[in-house]
Amino acid sequence: MSDASSAHKQYTREDLAGLRAAVTRIVRETPVTDLHTHLYAPPFGELLLYGFDELLTYHYLIAEVLRATRMDAAAYWALSKREQANLIWKELFLKRSPYSEACRGVVTVLNALGLDLSSRDAEAYRAHFNDVEPSAHIDRVMQVANLSSVVMTNDPFDAIERPVWEGGYAGDPRFHAALRIDPLLNDWKGIYPRLQGWGYEVEPLLGAKSIAEVRRFLLDTIRRMKALYMAVSLPPEFRYPADSMRAKLIVDCVAPVAAEAGIPFAMMIGVKRSVNPALRLAGDGVGLSDVGSVERLCAAFPNNKFMVTMLARENQHELTVTARKFPNLFLFGCWWFLNNPSLIEEMTRMRLELLGTSVVPQHSDARVLEQVIYKWDHSRTILAKVLADKYADLALAGWTVAEDEIQRDVSGLLGENFWAFLK
Ligand code: HDL
Numbered sequence: 001m002s003d004a005s006s007a008h009k010q011y012t013r014e015d016l017a018g019l020r021a022a023v024t025r026i027v028r029e030t031p032v033t034d035l036h037t038h039l040y041a042p043p044f045g046e047l048l049l050y051g052f053d054e055l056l057t058y059h060y061l062i063a064e065v066l067r068a069t070r071m072d073a074a075a076y077w078a079l080s081k082r083e084q085a086n087l088i089w090k091e092l093f094l095k096r097s098p099y100s101e102a103c104r105g106v107v108t109v110l111n112a113l114g115l116d117l118s119s120r121d122a123e124a125y126r127a128h129f130n131d132v133e134p135s136a137h138i139d140r141v142m143q144v145a146n147l148s149s150v151v152m153t154n155d156p157f158d159a160i161e162r163p164v165w166e167g168g169y170a171g172d173p174r175f176h177a178a179l180r181i182d183p184l185l186n187d188w189k190g191i192y193p194r195l196q197g198w199g200y201e202v203e204p205l206l207g208a209k210s211i212a213e214v215r216r217f218l219l220d221t222i223r224r225m226k227a228l229y230m231a232v233s234l235p236p237e238f239r240y241p242a243d244s245m246r247a248k249l250i251v252d253c254v255a256p257v258a259a260e261a262g263i264p265f266a267m268m269i270g271v272k273r274s275v276n277p278a279l280r281l282a283g284d285g286v287g288l289s290d291v292g293s294v295e296r297l298c299a300a301f302p303n304n305k306f307m308v309t310m311l312a313r314e315n316q317h318e319l320t321v322t323a324r325k326f327p328n329l330f331l332f333g334c335w336w337f338l339n340n341p342s343l344i345e346e347m348t349r350m351r352l353e354l355l356g357t358s359v360v361p362q363h364s365d366a367r368v369l370e371q372v373i374y375k376w377d378h379s380r381t382i383l384a385k386v387l388a389d390k391y392a393d394l395a396l397a398g399w400t401v402a403e404d405e406i407q408r409d410v411s412g413l414l415g416e417n418f419w420a421f422l423k
């Protein structure tokens, strides 16, 4: 950490190099709250993915190896996990240079964990993760990535996850919960019988009693999970207002419950699920979404807090301008197909220039534990570069930049702004 003497250091146009170095150091040294991940605390067992084979079979790399080899997807799925990982290692790392962001991420992780990249020996890398104790490994990875905590994606309809909550999972300070309600909002007809089975008196047509029971289900689940927010991923064609069950559930159930519980409703908009079903989790695509629907929701529910991230690059400017109009709208992350250096830099510059400090520029979306190492290493480098440019602009205009103010701003961008929005 920066020592006490430097905390009061001031930077002017005469020391831009010192200013840039200070920004880089502070961004590296400031712990992150990772507000959207697919990671799980140890009691969730097999849902917590880690190790070499999981890193290599991340669905981003599955899409890339199928594209590079044009092999039949069914033939890939017929392989064992280890055979899949070995195939990906051979095709994307040995036969081709691993400079795609997902491949580069694996290289960053292996290097950060002290492995010898000159060997390119998959077996040696695999062995490194043998016999790790999950909780100790979590501590090590979070320390290397410099994370203070992560937010899980918790699906009450998941057959593996639900018993853990029902079994009295008491929590883990490293892991916060977020209630994910995709099945409820995107597949009401398929999911309402599950609610009936759990004792909620809901009917398919969502009359007054059903609305009250869905609200009860949401509140029960938020309280059991201590959920920081409710979240849903939505297709590009999502619209509000709309004559749809999804819109009715949002208006009559989700928004009132979020307001009562005092938590945000997070919408992740623009995913086209299963454009190529043969690729399974790797088969989702992206589409242009309607920012006007976000605008109308924020206006219709001024007492609700909305977190939004959109998947299409083309939506980002309009969404950022919309955030200027609605203080109850909080933008976060460079989601999924946007989580690449060129687009992270473009979005971060635009957001800092249009929103100042009132944003959290990144989340990792990590599915495999060790990915937080690369996703945050790569994003910290870009954030430091963009921030340093912004402070240099100020210094060149005669504004003295104080080191403790840089620390204040960076702490906000790396998580405190999220915690403040939750209050
Ligand atoms: O819906 C989501 O939360 C997405 O992040 C998906 O999980 C997607 O598969 C993903 O992992 N993106 O990074």
Ligand code: ZN
Pocket: 036, 037, 038, 153, 365
């Ligand atoms: Zn995600």
